[in-house]
Amino acid sequence: MGVEVCMNKLCKDGSSGEWKKGWSLMSGGFAKLCNKCGLAYENSVFCDVFHRHEAGWRECSNCNKPIHCGCIVSRSLFEYHDSGGIGCVSCIKISHFCPDTEKSNRFTLSTKHNASDRYAERAGKGNLLQLCRTAEVGESSRWPHAQRDGMVSCNGPKSGEVKCQFNKEDRGYLNVMKHSSPLSMITTSKNNRPTWGETKNIDELSLKISLFQQEQQSHPLLTKQMKNGATMNLEANKGLISHERVGWPHADMKGKSQLLSRYWPRITNQELEKLSGDLKSTIVPLFEKVLSPSDAGRIGRLVLPKACAEAFLPPISQSEGVPLQFQDLKGNEWTFQFRFWPNNNSRMYVLEGVTPCIQALQLNAGDTVTFSRIEPGEKFVLGFRRATNSMDTQDAAASAHSNGILTKDTNLSGGTNILNSLEKKKTRNIGPKTKRLHIRSEDSIELRLTWEEAQDFLCPPPSVKPNLVTIEDQIFEEYDEPPVFGRRTITNTCQSSASEQLSPKEKENLLRTRKVSKKRKSVEKRKSMEPDKLSSLEALASAAILGDNLAEPGESLSAGATTKHPRHRPGCSCIVCIQPPSGQGKHKPTCTCVPCETVKRRFNTYMMRRKKNKSESSEAAAFQNDQMNSRDEADTSGGASGQDTSHSSDEGSLNEGQLEVVEPNVAGQLDLNCHPNHEDMEMDTCDKTDYD
DNA sequence: CAATTGCATGCCCTT
DNA sequence: AGGGCATGCAATTGG
Numbered sequence: 001m002g003v004e005v006c007m008n009k010l011c012k013d014g015s016s017g018e019w020k021k022g023w024s025l026m027s028g029g030f031a032k033l034c035n036k037c038g039l040a041y042e043n044s045v046f047c048d049v050f051h052r053h054e055a056g057w058r059e060c061s062n063c064n065k066p067i068h069c070g071c072i073v074s075r076s077l078f079e080y081h082d083s084g085g086i087g088c089v090s091c092i093k094i095s096h097f098c099p100d101t102e103k104s105n106r107f108t109l110s111t112k113h114n115a116s117d118r119y120a121e122r123a124g125k126g127n128l129l130q131l132c133r134t135a136e137v138g139e140s141s142r143w144p145h146a147q148r149d150g151m152v153s154c155n156g157p158k159s160g161e162v163k164c165q166f167n168k169e170d171r172g173y174l175n176v177m178k179h180s181s182p183l184s185m186i187t188t189s190k191n192n193r194p195t196w197g198e199t200k201n202i203d204e205l206s207l208k209i210s211l212f213q214q215e216q217q218s219h220p221l222l223t224k225q226m227k228n229g230a231t232m233n234l235e236a237n238k239g240l241i242s243h244e245r246v247g248w249p250h251a252d253m254k255g256k257s258q259l260l261s262r263y264w265p266r267i268t269n270q271e272l273e274k275l276s277g278d279l280k281s282t283i284v285p286l287f288e289k290v291l292s293p294s295d296a297g298r299i300g301r302l303v304l305p306k307a308c309a310e311a312f313l314p315p316i317s318q319s320e321g322v323p324l325q326f327q328d329l330k331g332n333e334w335t336f337q338f339r340f341w342p343n344n345n346s347r348m349y350v351l352e353g354v355t356p357c358i359q360a361l362q363l364n365a366g367d368t369v370t371f372s373r374i375e376p377g378e379k380f381v382l383g384f385r386r387a388t389n390s391m392d393t394q395d396a397a398a399s400a401h402s403n404g405i406l407t408k409d410t411n412l413s414g415g416t417n418i419l420n421s422l423e424k425k426k427t428r429n430i431g432p433k434t435k436r437l438h439i440r441s442e443d444s445i446e447l448r449l450t451w452e453e454a455q456d457f458l459c460p461p462p463s464v465k466p467n468l469v470t471i472e473d474q475i476f477e478e479y480d481e482p483p484v485f486g487r488r489t490i491t492n493t494c495q496s497s498a499s500e501q502l503s504p505k506e507k508e509n510l511l512r513t514r515k516v517s518k519k520r521k522s523v524e525k526r527k528s529m530e531p532d533k534l535s536s537l538e539a540l541a542s543a544a545i546l547g548d549n550l551a552e553p554g555e556s557l558s559a560g561a562t563t564k565h566p567r568h569r570p571g572c573s574c575i576v577c578i579q580p581p582s583g584q585g586k587h588k589p590t591c592t593c594v595p596c597e598t599v600k601r602r603f604n605t606y607m608m609r610r611k612k613n614k615s616e617s618s619e620a621a622a623f624q625n626d627q628m629n630s631r632d633e634a635d636t637s638g639g640a641s642g643q644d645t646s647h648s649s650d651e652g653s654l655n656e657g658q659l660e661v662v663e664p665n666v667a668g669q670l671d672l673n674c675h676p677n678h679e680d681m682e683m684d685t686c687d688k689t690d691y692d
Numbered sequence: 693c694a695a696t697t698g699c700a701t702g703c704c705c706t707t
Numbered sequence: 708a709g710g711g712c713a714t715g716c717a718a719t720t721g722g
Contacts, residue, residue, distance in 0.1 A: 293713085293714085295713090298695090303711095341698060343712085
């Protein structure tokens with residue numbers, strides 16, 4: 001098909017337009033360009049499913065609309081089939097729910113309500129939601145593989161009817177499937193809630209229904225961390241990282257798939273395979289939970305998320321509950337009492353008797369316990385992940401303390417005492433709830449990114465060569481493999497090595513993220529952020545970027561100036577730092593690699609802005625001169641005297657002087673750390689933070 | 693008297 | 708406004 005219409009008008013410049021076909025690696029991430037405004041579609045990043053649109057676009061035989069348009073808009077709401085394969089949540093769920101295929105691979109769904117629908121209805125979306133049917137994910141296995149793999153679906157334009165179609169010739173789609181995990185997987189980046197306010201036509205309505213289905217069906221409880229626009233926070237980040245991680249729903253979700261994303265298991269496929277191998281069983285990740293102080297405390301009760309408990313654990317009718325067998329990764333077996341308390345006309349599920357296990361595993365508040373199930377059977381596996389930044393960065397000192405004390409050699413009894421005392425200390429140190437939440441909120445702010453920044457988190461899969469496709473005079477890189485989100489895990493404790501592992505682009509983003517953090521911080525509070533606190537927050541952000549596999553806090557990103565600049569740290573990606581001292585390895589002016597293209601693009605943007613700013617500032621200066629003629633010369637000449645001139649850029653508009661500051665610092669080259677669209681911010685930050 | 697248990701409270705998030 | 712959940716706290720139990 002030709003081009004897709006930019007239906008939700010979320011191009012970066014706010015204009016509507018048409019899409020060029022094909023996902024492309026632009027500016028380091030997969031993005032779609034709006035034909036009209038020429039900019040990447042704001043919501044087009046992160047979707048690693050539909051980068052094969054060139055071959056993969058299909059039209060609904062009913063409405064003739066691109067089937068996956070909704071997936072693009074809602075970004076990354078997709079699912080890997082158990083059998084291999086991939087599809088948008090909406091389509092998959094619809095397909096799962098089709099009990100009978102009609103002749104010629106078509107079928108119509110009957111209306112059915114379930115928990116998801118109830119959520120949807122509660123949300124007050126009325127009849128539109130009659131289209132919203134959810135399926136028990138487990139039912140996916142009822143579909144013949146061939147059908148599932150070839151299945152596409154689309155909402156029909158008529159309310160209450162959803163039609164699906166199989167398209168077995170869809171090679172692109174199948175290509176995408178090849179790589180996918182045999183395990184169910186879902187990824188979301190929760191940013192883009194569909195808007196319902198301004199549906200203008202049936203097509204758009206259809207699209208929005210699709211979006212809403214995905215939202216409601218897949219993640220109805222997703223969450224407020226989703227802010228408008230292309231921002232994301234830690235939670236989103238985690239979700240995105242899960243591109244490589246196994247997430248729910250899994251085969252045994254039994255239709256109770258209404259979990260907050262924070263409870264999704266984030267075990268990587270690799271980890272899962274290893275675990276399955278170690279235990280010589282099939283491990284089905286169920287959910288996970290970050291231990292609260294009370295969970296990890298001596299009280300021995302681990303509060304289970306209600307939805308998880310009801311979805312994955314045996315139903316219990318008596319408050320006393322039932323004992324459940326758990327096995328930890330060391331092979332130890334534990335029995336916990338799974339029970340509930342009545343609570344506000346509801347239930348509060350707890351696992352009792354977890355203290356020995358918590359202590360044996362040396363888990364602390366902030367660590368994450370993962371619940372999996374051994375299949376077949378009813379035995380559960382209790383795994384864990386250490387907090388990458390202990391205590392959620394709230395008490396770095398205590399964290400370091402605990403990490404230092406709780407060595408493997410700590411014997412259990414001694415360890416218990418230490419743990420107990422630490423727990424008490426931690427509970428105290430962790431501070432009041434409001435404070436904790438405040439800090440978390442700040443952290444999430446730290447991690448908000450622009451779409452461009454977020455785009456850079458998507459890297460082409462390693463060792464995969466793109467196919468170059470020219471579409472409407474644009475060269476696109478197409479990949480058969482989905483992009484990889486996030487940075488490579490740095491396991492090397494050597495900082496320099498860690499920084500070497502990062503590509504220039506990765507380094508650039510790392511630093512940029514830090515800059516955004518710093519900028520926000522300085523704007524919000526400018527004054528006092530203690531260095532250790534700051535670094536811990538940065539570490540959290542970095543950990544989020546790097547994935548939660550950082551083995552130890554402070555391992556990779558703790559400070560340490562490079563030899564290039566005192567202020568530059570490992571990971572710094574400015575043009576100065578990424579250049580080898582000898583100048584060797586420098587890219588040629590004709591080089592068209594992504595970093596070079598980025599440099600060129602940014603340079604162009606920078607120059608344009610600079611030109612514009614110059615003209616503006618000269619106009620402003622002329623205007624000021626007119627008005628300020630009466631001022632005495634001392635004021636004029638000593639405008640910056642007595643002040644820290646470095647702060648002059650904080651006040652007033654960007655002026656020529658500021659612009660001039662940058663270039664000499666970088667030996668005539670553009671500072672890549674400075675976002676071209678935010679020079680007024682970045683100049684300030686870059687200059688002072690990194691080049692002073 | 694300390695530990696445990698069962699429930700209540702209140703904050704925060706979602707709708 | 709309602710639900711989820713972390714945690715407080717009184718009641719109970721046991722050494």
